[in-house]
Each structure stands twice: as C-alpha cells, then as structure tokens.
Amino acid sequence: MGRGQCAVMGAAVRGVDVVPVRVEVVVSGGLPGMAIVGMPDAAIQEAKERVRAAVRAAGFSMPGEKIVVNLAPSHLRKTGSGFDLPIALGILAATGQIDPAWVRDTLYVGELSLDGRVRPVTGALACAICARRLGLDFVCAADSDPVPLDDVRLLAMDSLERAGVEGGAAAVLPAHAGRSALSLPEDGLDFAEVSGHEIAKRAFQIAAAGGHGLLMMGPPGSGKTMLASRMPTIMPSLGPDEMLEAAVVHSVAAEPIEPLIAGRRPFRHPHHSATLAGLVGGGSPIRPGEISLAHRGVLFLDELAEFKSSVLQGIRQPLESGAVTLTRADGNVSFPARFMLVAATNPCPCGYYGDEEHECTCTVPQIRTYQNRIGGPLIDRIDLHLDVRRIKPSEVLGNRCGTGSAKLREGVLAARAFADWRRARQSEQEQQDWAAALSDEARGFMVAQAELHAMSGRAISRTVSVARTVADLAESESISSAHLAEAVNFRVRDGIGGR
Template identity: 75%
Template sequence: MQFGQCAVTSATVRGVEVIPVTVEVVVSGGLPGMAIVGMPDAAIQEARERVKAAIRAAGFTVPNEKIVVNLAPSGLKKAGSGFDLPIALGILAATQQIDPAWTKGALFVGELSLDGRVRPVAGALACAICARSLGLDFVCASESDPVPLDDVRIFAIGHLGSAAHEGGAAACLSRHRRARDVAKAAAPLDYREVAGHEVAKRAFQIAAAGGHGLLMMGPPGSGKTMLASRMASILPPLAPDEMLEAAVVHSVAGEPIESLIGGARPFRRPHHSASLAGLVGGGSPIRPGEISLAHHGVLFLDELAEFKSSVLQGIRQPLEAGTVTLTRADGNVVFPARFMLVAASNPCPCGYYGDDDHACTCTVPQIRTYQNRIGGPLMDRIDLHLDVRRIPPAQVLASGTGTSSEELRAGVLRGRAFASRRRAAEGDASGRGSARCRMTDAAQSFLVSVAELHSMSGRAIVRTLSVARTIADMAESETVGEEHVAEAVGYRVRDGIGGC
C-alpha cells in the first residue's frame, strides 16, 4: 500500500451559513489506525467505522497504516455525517486506489452506509450555494433534494464504487435532478369550501395583501382552523429570491423543499406543546425553529393561549426584526424569520364566552387570566384582531357558494401591485412611515380620537395606520381616507367575544 496525502473540499453548516472545510488526509507509516482532528463532533468521529466498512464494500482496500484526517480550519467546530464521502475519497486518492482527479474541482458532501451507498445529508442546497461561490462543482447523494440552481454543475453519486472509474466526478457521475424536474404541488384548499365568514375572509385578504399578523378568537367549531389553513391559497407564489432563502432554511433543517421550489409558501402549524427551542430555534448543533421554517410564509399557532408564556414571548422580537439571533458561547447564529403570524384561541377555558347558543361556565377572573396568558406585548404586535362566531347550521350546509380563494387572491395581488408602484414612486422601501401614508385630515383626526379613547400605544397606532394603508392599496387609492382608517380600527379595537 502506497503512502501519500490528499485534500478534498467539503463544508459544514452553521445556522443557515455554510463554511467551506478542507479535508486533509495523510496515510503514513506508524501504528495502524485512523484519527480525525479539527474539532469534529460525535457524528464525525463515528465516521471512522462507516468509512472503513464502505471502502471494503466498494471493493477497495482499507490501508493497514496510520491515517490522519484533519478538518481545516481546525479552530471551527464541525458537525454532521456529510464528511463521510470526502474522507473516504481522500483515503482512496492518497493510497492511489482511485484517480486523484476525483478529488479536484468539486465540493463533496454525503453520508456513507456500511454497504458503500451514499446517503443524503441535511443542507445540500446550502452546500451547493457554497460550491457556486467557490467556483466548484457540487457532488452529493443521488437521493438528495433537487437544487434550484442553474449556474453550478451538480453531480449525483449513488455508491462509493463509482469512484473506481477514472476521469473524476464530471466524467463518471450523472447530473443531479434539477428544480424543473420537480412535480407541481397539489392544489391548496379553497376558501369557497368555508361557509359564511365573509368578514373573516376580508380580514385574511387584508392580512395577505399587507403581510399583517392576525389573531382569531372564538368558540370551538366556529371555523378558525378552516380559515387559517386556507391562508396559503391567497398568497402570491414565492419570488425566486424568496424561494431560495426559504429553501435554504428547510434544507439545513432536513425538511423537504419540493413544494417551495414549486412556488408554494411555507405553512407551519406547531403544536401548542412546542418548546422554546422548537419554536425559535436551538439545540446542538443549532437547528432553525418553526418561525424560521415559516420564513416568507405563514406560522399558524392554534390554541394560542395554551402555549407556554415563555415560548410566546420568544417570538416578539422576531416578529418585528424579521430575524432571530441565538447566542452561544462560540458566537451568534442568525436565522431569517420574516413570517406572517396567524393565531387562533378560545376566549376562555370552557371556550364559550360570548357564544349565543352555549352558556359560558367560567368566571370573569378565569376569563381574564386565560386571555392574559397570551400577553399584552404580543397582542400589541398583532395587527388584526378578529372575533369569529359560529354560523347557523343552514349556512354550514351551503358551503361551496362563498367567496373563493381565486377572488380573494385577485384582490391581494392587486393591492400588492399598487403598493409596489406607490412605494417605487415615493422612494420608500417599506411604505409604513406615517409621513408617506398620505392620510387625509379627516382620517388623521379620526385616528387620533380613537387612539385617545382606547389608550392605544404608539406601536398600535402605527400598526393600525399600516393596515389602513393596505386597505387603501387594495382600493387603489393614493390617500388613506377616513373609511380606510375606520375599517382598520374595526380590526384593532375588540368589543366582541374577546372584549372582557
């Protein structure tokens, strides 16, 4: 067996950032064994046994020599099983069992099974973006998610035995499937199937047009979940840059990305037992939470009052910043988290406070305590507050005749297009400054009087004005009139079921 050395390019994922790593392999005389250095985690340390078994299964010989694998830069923590493939190729190239051209000009990631098959790993899309930035080809497992990139050559390897062929990856491997090969996602649910609730549908249309948060409060069976689950059907498809950002987050989390590539916005609905790390992100290695997986999409929190208070308060800052920063001893990790919050809650522990047909069995202190579990600061950050009542049985049986998602979506697209033109003409990227909302004098006087009457906070005033601006955009109005402010205030000041 010949002695030698080889360097193979790979990468490690930290948050949604991918950092290139050089896998340096040296085979030399000494006590037989394999040592992996460079701050590897437990999964990388275990690669020693997987790599040896895979090399034998692929028909190669494991050198009975001293093997040292260094993951450079050595001061960076590395995690994951994606280093199996580059370590194996480095050993085979260092011992002249494969053509050294295999290890040149490409970035390799992949986990090896004991029979030599190459398995996909999380973060393949992010690694492909890293390869593109380095000017390299990208080699991953055949079963990896499709990659929506046309400016980088991507190759698929199914078995380590493929390395026995000469000429390198570009000459021997098949091209990986592209985003255009992905089948279109199934049609989303339609609002036409929801009987009645025309006021609620209007509120969802406004929320979708302006990217506003929405809270529904009502008794069990009133249709809150049905309304929320159809939100994605009225949202515009993901723009190319939005699709790539969202897909990278899902890729590093090990989530499928086919629907995102097809243009569908993410819709996440975690259970109310979710932990803070599950919702915001965390763990070891750090993984994005539900709010990041909902990036450029919808986060639906059903039974909002049942979530732990500490968990709910953890989403307050990301709601405004659009990012979540997790601080660890070895540095900060930033995840994108620009999502639309849609929440639903019962008004009281028994669920029937304010219901016309069922008597509530809760006391006033119980109702207040239950609603206060959501927290005033979080409520203040939700733009639209909606009371949802149960509809009569006759209307339930008439489902399929109401306003459809197609009709609602047309209004959303019209409002977004008008807002985009208006902001471009005004040179305002956000369009949320009060000076640029162009309120009429009557609208401003009305908003001031309502704010004083209900002791609205500065944030509540600005968010109400933002909703009014969205309503005006949907009406294709250059100015925000009194009627627009009045409708926005109606979604902010609640005196119905939740007005305890």
C-alpha cells in the same frame, strides 16, 4: 499536497450558513489506525468504521499505515455524517488509488453506507450554495434533495466504487423554480367551503395583501381553524429569491423542499405543547424552529392561550426583526424568521364567553387570567384582531355561495401589484413616512381613535400600516378616513372577549 497527502473540500452546516472545510488527509508510517482532528462530533468520529467498510466494499484497499484526517479550520466545531465521502476520497487519492486531480475543484458531501453507497445528508442545498460561492462543482448523493440552482455544476455519485472513474459523478439537471417540472397534489381547500364569515374573509385578504399578523378569538366550532388553514390558498406564489430562502431552511432541517420549489408558501401548524426550542430553534446540533420553517409563509398557532407564556414571548423579537439569533458557547447562529402569524384562541377556559347560544361557566377572574396568558406585548404586535362568531345552522347547511379563494387571491395579487407600482414612484423616505399619505381629515380621525382606545405608539403605527394595505386593495395612493376606519375596526375588539 505531496505524496501520501491529499486535500478534499467538504462543508460544515451552521444554522442556514455553510462553512467550507478543507479535509486534509495524510498517510504516513506508524501503527495502523485513523485519527480525525479538527473538533469533530461523535458522528464524524464514527466515520472511521463507515469509511473502512465502504472503501473495502467498493473494491479499494485501506492502507496499513497511520492515517490522520484534519478538518480545517480546526477552531470550528463540525457535525454530521456528510464528511464520510470527502474523507474516503482523500484516503484514496493520498494512497494513489485514484488520481488526485479527480477530486480537485469540487465540494463533496455525503454519508457512506457499509456497502459503499453514498447516502444523502441534510443541508445539501445550503452546501450547493456554498459551492457556487466558491466557484466549485458540487457532488452529493444521487437521491439528495433537489437543488434549484442554475449557476453551479451539480453532480451525483451513487457509490464509492465510481470514484476516480470518468463520469463516476454524473451530471444532473437542477430542480428549476419553474414550477412546471413538479406535479404536486392539490390540497383542495377553498374559502368558498366556509359558510358565512365574510368579514373574516376580508380580514384574511387584508392580512395576505400586506403580510399582517391576525388573531382570531371565538368559541369552539366557530370556524377559526377552517379559516386559518385556507390562508395559503390566497397568497401569491413564492418568488425565486423567497423560494431559495425558505428551501435552505427546510433543507438544513431535513424537511421536504419540493412544495417550496413548486412555489407553495410554507404553512406550519405546531401543537400548543411545543417547547421554546421547537418553536424558536435550538438543540444540538442547532436546528431551526417552527418560526424559521414558516419563513416567507404562515405560522398558525391554534389554541394560542394554551401555549406556555415563555414560549409565546420567545416569538416577540422575531416578529419585529424577521430573524432569530441563538447564542451558544461557541458563537451565535441566526435563522431567518419572516413569517405571517395567524393565531386562534378561545375567549375563556370553557370557550363560550360571549356566545349567544351557550352559557359561559367561567368567572371574571378566570376569563381575565386566561386571556392574559397571551400577554399584552405579543397582542400589541398582531395587526388584525378578529372576533369569530358561531354561524347559524341554517347558514352552515345552506348553499355555499360565499367568497371563494380565487376571488380573494385576485384582490391580494392586485393590491400587491399596486403597492409595488406605488413604491416605485416614491422615495425611500416617502415609503417609510406613512403619515405623509394621510390627509388632514384622516390624521384628525386617527388621533381621535387613538385617544379613544388608548393606543400605544406601536398600535397607531400598525393601524396606519393596515390602512395603507386597505388603500392598496382599493388602488388608492392616499389613505382616507374610510381606510383608517376599517383598520381600526380590525384593531379594536368590542365583542367576544372585548377589552
């Protein structure tokens, strides 16, 4: 652009995607003032005062002329305070206070404080990915979230007074996904701390090995929450691609990403009073919900029957597709939501239906109504159904010598490695056709079980999928009747709250 004009690259976060925004600044004759156009929100309009104060505090001068800032493309609504830094740099370059070459080939995001310091904004990682895609350097606040990218030049700027100075934006090392760079405290959880429940631990191992959903039903104090909270201890670490996917979601939601960079899978535990927007996503600006924050990890819904029915039904489609799309007047926004659902609920309002030690005070209609809150379509989408019974006091106080997380995790890793080896030897069609792995005997057994328990087509498919995981745990290429029998046992409840 010509004299009195300059363009600086910024970015607008929309969902987990980032749209590059060209911040065009023109300083011309006219009444002093600043106008920002291009569909800015209130936070961007307020940038006028922050930029004025920051420019003066940094030792520069604000021009006594008319300033027009255009955020292009103009049809896209922009939100947030991350445009403060590119607007200020555009003004300084347009008025000749810094060399315009200093702001070229770089994408800037950052909020300005009144004393000129550069503050971090949400979505820095997503913006860095956008800069990588465009082949630009990336500049943000010095204390922004770590960026685990090796193929983009990362620069940190702590104050506007460093603008135009060689080395004013200092190069920083990326936060590698090598895990060793971060030292995070261990949570100390272990399945060995859970007395008894060996069948439940087996169900959790199957779920972790195959990425299956799991529903636990049992009385209060039976150990459902203890079991669920230990699920992350037996899951494999996040791979580089998985880590980046999950970290981007947490970055745009202003959630810490250091545990993800260290390889830990997310574990989200929303309260049963959560709204549909809190669970699925929404708000203004649109923010990812709990199901997206659990992407590549675990979503634990405790007291499942206490959630509002409309909220629970909102997760049915993401369970199938692995993504959630929110429709707004200005377009659609998509968030990834490929999570493992672990749910727990009491069998009735008082919680003691089917308990051998406590008498249930609920009527049959009350029990049926309580369990129907969850909804049959959602239950049908959960692969493993588990009755969790209360452990006897002698077992609780006895020696804890049950299966621990290390042993369970070893089986999970072996099963996943075997599944990768098996899929490498199969064509894509063979991988999709699980029924082809069934012998005539196993197929006949499955047909008989499906007829006996009136299984839907989805239930049959998911049962065979669980049997495939059981076979992978046994390192068997074919699915036998024994593998199917274990899968059916975890699919059909016949104890507490049995249907």
